[in-house]
Each structure stands twice: as structure tokens, then as C-alpha cells.
Amino acid sequence: MLAKLAYGSRYDRVPWSQRVYVRPAERLFREAQWRWLTGRSPVVPLDAYQRVRPLGRIEEFLSCMMCGESRQQPLYEPAGGDGWRYHVVRCPSCGFLYRNPNVRPERLGDLYATGYNTFLTGGYAANRQRRYDLTMKAFSPVFDEGKQRRLLDFGSGAGLFLELAEQRGFDACGVDLSAESVALANERLSRARTYFGAPGDVPEIAAGGFDVITLWSVLAHLPRPLEDFHRFRSLLAPGGVLLILTVNARSLLLKAYGSKWSGFTRNHLMFYSSQTLRTLLGRTGFAGVAFAPHYGDTVEAGTTKLPAELTARLRRTVDLSDGGNMMRALAFADEEAIGRWGGGPHRIHRLRA
Numbered sequence: 001m002l003a004k005l006a007y008g009s010r011y012d013r014v015p016w017s018q019r020v021y022v023r024p025a026e027r028l029f030r031e032a033q034w035r036w037l038t039g040r041s042p043v044v045p046l047d048a049y050q051r052v053r054p055l056g057r058i059e060e061f062l063s064c065m066m067c068g069e070s071r072q073q074p075l076y077e078p079a080g081g082d083g084w085r086y087h088v089v090r091c092p093s094c095g096f097l098y099r100n101p102n103v104r105p106e107r108l109g110d111l112y113a114t115g116y117n118t119f120l121t122g123g124y125a126a127n128r129q130r131r132y133d134l135t136m137k138a139f140s141p142v143f144d145e146g147k148q149r150r151l152l153d154f155g156s157g158a159g160l161f162l163e164l165a166e167q168r169g170f171d172a173c174g175v176d177l178s179a180e181s182v183a184l185a186n187e188r189l190s191r192a193r194t195y196f197g198a199p200g201d202v203p204e205i206a207a208g209g210f211d212v213i214t215l216w217s218v219l220a221h222l223p224r225p226l227e228d229f230h231r232f233r234s235l236l237a238p239g240g241v242l243l244i245l246t247v248n249a250r251s252l253l254l255k256a257y258g259s260k261w262s263g264f265t266r267n268h269l270m271f272y273s274s275q276t277l278r279t280l281l282g283r284t285g286f287a288g289v290a291f292a293p294h295y296g297d298t299v300e301a302g303t304t305k306l307p308a309e310l311t312a313r314l315r316r317t318v319d320l321s322d323g324g325n326m327m328r329a330l331a332f333a334d335e336e337a338i339g340r341w342g343g344g345p346h347r348i349h350r351l352r353a
């Protein structure tokens, strides 16, 4: 009612995913709401937390993987239509958001065993490929021309990105935990190949020497991110880069919708902000990282129905809050990579181990 009086009906036609970014003063309100929530939610020792939470068959309890803090601040309890439900905690020391209990790494395959493909093809495919194109453009010139550079797409799914990568002239390959997806991908690709399993299982990939590694909507699915990122770092050639697209734990939509946030999907395990991603990259030997704010695919593609004035406000709100719904980052393996590519229009944050 109050919102109605304050905002009138002007914003009713704005899609909910854009509304929080364009309504006057909503950013300040949501940020205050977030400070209130994290300031008043109790912080509990891990053993006390374990006593009150049921532990699923394929689950384990965790301490914060970014800083080692064992205390837990329970915040959210996302749930979905087909009966899944989990608990999201915040690390009181570094702010990392993660599911706790989490999925045991050896049982990760259970999440992707069947039925994942219906989700990865069809109308979804066109939107996905548009998103890949927009992100590659945001980090131009790294992806403009492949020039036979070696590219690894980690979590390559049905091969939608590998298709674009081979078209651009990359010498591309992929790896994925769904055998079904791998088979589907290899049918649609001409030169690029995908493999089933972990990178270490595939000799061609384990040999390393990649110029580019891409993680498209994969980071939030990794139960052992430090191990994985040490491996990615070692698989990169001198001058190599790692591209990451993931949901943003600083999203203004998360602050507005809480447990109902779109980033809390069935298979997501950990939720990064630009800050906690810097910790992960710094601890695993990367030299720097640049972030490209995400304004939403329709805004960036120029197909949004928002009036120009509201589009400009949306962009400002994303910039001021670091709160786009997705996070896009380009990590540099070493100084050579920073020298070769730079951050384009984006600032490069230097990282220290």
C-alpha cells in the first residue's frame, strides 16, 4: 500500500527483475534492509548449527571455504517446486554466502545424472548464446578472434558455447559431468570436442597449456572451489585468462527477494560477490581480475522495453550497488596476461596470495 502510494502505477509494467533497479530510492532501502538483516541475524558456532540442521544422504557440513571461519549466520531457506530445499548461511568474517549443509563432492554427479538436457536446449539455447556473445563483447578484445588459441570450456553442457568458440576460430574443447550432455554436444560440434568427467581424467585436457578457460554458470556449482581453481591456474598457459559468469551474491534482487531469489536454484552450492571471488582467485595464484557489470541481457542487447531514462537509471543503480544480478569477471593468470589484454574499460584489481 505504501509502495503503491510512493510509486504509483508507473513501475507496474516494469518487469520485476528490473523494477528494483529503477524505482527511486529502492537501492538505498534494499541496502539498509540487508544491513539490518545481517546485523540482527544470530551467529552460531558450527557444532550448535549442526545439532539443529538435518543432514541429507549426500550432504556434509562446511566451514567457510574462503577464510576458514567456522561460525555460521543462517540467512535463507530457498525451496522449489519439486521438493528441494536447502539452507544458505553467511560467513560472519568475510561475508561469503554458501549452502550449509552442502553436497559432498563425490555425490555431485547425482545432481546431474539425468534430465538436465531438456533445460539446456530449445528456447533456452538462443538466450544463452546471446548472453555468451554479450559477455565476450564486454571483455573485448579477448574473445574477438580465436586465432587457434586453445580454449577449455569447463562445464560445457550441451556445447552451446563451444559452438560459438569454434566459429570464432578457437581450438576449443570442453568437459562436463553429464554424459548425456557430452553426447549431445559432440553431435552438434564440428571441430571442438567435449569429454565426460573431471579435467584430470582426460589426457588432452590434463596436459594444460590453455590460453582461455571459461566457466559459464559453473562457479556456483563447485563444491571444492579452491582445488578447482588451483587446477585451472595450472592448466593455463603463460598469459592465459579465465572467464567467469555466475550469479552475484551482491545482487540487489537477492536483497529484495531473499529466499525467493532466482540465484538460489536447486543445484547451486556457493554464491560469490566481487569481494569473495577476489579472495578465491588470490588464494589460487591468479595475478589480477577485472569485472564487467551486468545490466541484464535485454538492456545490453538493446531490446529492452524500458524507456531510455529508466534504462540509464538501471545502469547507474547497478554501478553504484555492484548489484547486477549476474557477475562477470576476467581473471588473469599472471603479469603477462595483464600486459597482453588489460581490462579494457574495466579496472584491474591486483591480487595477492
Ligand SMILES: [Zn+2]
Residues within 6 Å of the ligand: 064, 065, 066, 067, 068, 069, 091, 092, 093, 094, 095, 096
Ligand atoms: Zn569466510
